[in-house]
Amino acid sequence: GAGVSQSPRYKVTKRGQDVALRCDPISGHVSLYWYRQALGQGPEFLTYFNYEAQQDKSGLPNDRFSAERPEGSISTLTIQRTEQRDSAMYRCASSPGNSPLHFGNGTRLTVT
Amino acid sequence: AQSVTQPDIHITVSEGASLELRCNYSYGATPYLFWYVQSPGQGLQLLLKYFSGDTLVQGIKGFEAEFKRSQSSFNLRKPSVHWSDAAEYFCAVESGSARQLTFGSGTQLTVLP
Numbered sequence: 372g373a374g375v376s377q378s379p380r381y382k383v384t385k386r387g388q389d390v391a392l393r394c395d396p397i398s399g400h401v402s403l404y405w406y407r408q409a410l411g412q413g414p415e416f417l418t419y420f421n422y423e424a425q426q427d428k429s430g431l432p433n434d435r436f437s438a439e440r441p442e443g444s445i446s447t448l449t450i451q452r453t454e455q456r457d458s459a460m461y462r463c464a465s466s467p468g469n470s471p472l473h474f475g476n477g478t479r480l481t482v483t
Numbered sequence: 484a485q486s487v488t489q490p491d492i493h494i495t496v497s498e499g500a501s502l503e504l505r506c507n508y509s510y511g512a513t514p515y516l517f518w519y520v521q522s523p524g525q526g527l528q529l530l531l532k533y534f535s536g537d538t539l540v541q542g543i544k545g546f547e548a549e550f551k552r553s554q555s556s557f558n559l560r561k562p563s564v565h566w567s568d569a570a571e572y573f574c575a576v577e578s579g580s581a582r583q584l585t586f587g588s589g590t591q592l593t594v595l596p
Contacts, residue, residue: 413588414586427583474527
């Protein structure tokens with residue numbers, strides 16, 4: 372595929388469960404970003420990677436959130452012990468370097 | 484810290500009318516500015532970007548935006564709106580070192596036939 376692929380598209384989980392959200396960036400893109408978008412708001416930065424190195428995780432709201440990109444390609448955002456306030460659209464984006472970001476269609480997470 | 488304000492939550496225009504969506508930013512250095520569009524169920528698509536140089540930038544789908552440093556603004560314009568332009572539009576500023584984007588809260592555009 373030509374674009375950033377995210378899975379699942381929709382995830383409903385019960386409070387207290389762990390979830391893992393997957394992002395498959397555009398092939399060859401060095402940088403990968405995670406954003407979270409609440410309803411009626413713009414996306415907010417969570418974290419980003421260059422290759423496999425996590426460069427900045429200042430946007431992760433607390434230690435229940437973590438991300439990895441072990442081989443410098445696919446990335447996983449994990450939320451442990453989910454809470455209702457974690458419900459949002461989670462967006463991944465990738466970039467070849469010094470270029471604008473290409474966003475995926477997002478994963479809609481609902482915590483019940 | 485940088486911030487972006489989109490003062491209009493919702494705008495309605497008739498098809499064929501002109502459009503201007505407002506964006507104001509706060510950033511200490513020369514900003515990198517972007518406009519993205521989000522259609523239902525879709526990802527964010529880049530419309531245009533400003534890095535430096537000519538303050539009037541052209542984008543895809545007939546959109547343009549003008550950077551005005553004195554007003555800290557980067558308003559998006561289109562001379563004649565099409566029904567397919569109905570979507571949510573986001574302005575964003577990039578912080579240079581970390582390449583993070585800070586987005587505004589978006590403007591929802593409705594196009595009347």
